[in-house]
Amino acid sequence: MALLTVAQILEHVETDLSNDALQRVIDSEDAEITRRFGAPTTQTETLKGGETHLFLSRLVSSITSISEEVSGTATTLAADDYDPWWNQALERLADGTNGRSTWGERVTVVYVPQDTTSQRKALLVQLVQLAVRYNGVQSESVGGGDYSATSADYQRERERLFRKLEPRGGVFLA
Numbered sequence: 001m002a003l004l005t006v007a008q009i010l011e012h013v014e015t016d017l018s019n020d021a022l023q024r025v026i027d028s029e030d031a032e033i034t035r036r037f038g039a040p041t042t043q044t045e046t047l048k049g050g051e052t053h054l055f056l057s058r059l060v061s062s063i064t065s066i067s068e069e070v071s072g073t074a075t076t077l078a079a080d081d082y083d084p085w086w087n088q089a090l091e092r093l094a095d096g097t098n099g100r101s102t103w104g105e106r107v108t109v110v111y112v113p114q115d116t117t118s119q120r121k122a123l124l125v126q127l128v129q130l131a132v133r134y135n136g137v138q139s140e141s142v143g144g145g146d147y148s149a150t151s152a153d154y155q156r157e158r159e160r161l162f163r164k165l166e167p168r169g170g171v172f173l174a
Contacts, residue, residue: 002030003040003121012125015132022132029127033120037165040117044110049103054090058113066090068104075104087114119165126161130154 006019009026017025034040038058047054049068063084066077081096090109094101134154 002026003124009128013129013132017132025128025131029124033123036162040120042110043113046106046108049105049107052092052102054103054107056088056109059087061112061114064110067108069106070104123161123165130157
């Protein structure tokens, strides 16, 4: 189910599309947000280990579980086996219950990402607005018998909108 209903979208978007057609646009754009940024609920990432730090693709609200595989044996880690940094990185601790100086060969992290629902809703509205108003022309002018038009770059505008939901800043280790 999409983040917003047809009725909620119609509070922001004026269109002649039927409700069914508008629902298809909403569903398509909502699916693209999820494809690019993951589901707004629990996230599972499997990462290559071997280093002291892991970097998750999204900001973390809470960690559900972490397991690592070493020589074919999987171990569920205790909370004292790792240290979260900047809500997006995990440092492996050598002095924990299952201490190691580096992450195992393969690490699976299950976590709840930080809530981005309001940003996702705003992005969905903007993507639907772009989709229903797109006609291939960015600007038109008529004057003195002359007509000119500038073509809009739909894909560039879409990518600009998607960048609004990307995490800001970055993680740097000294």
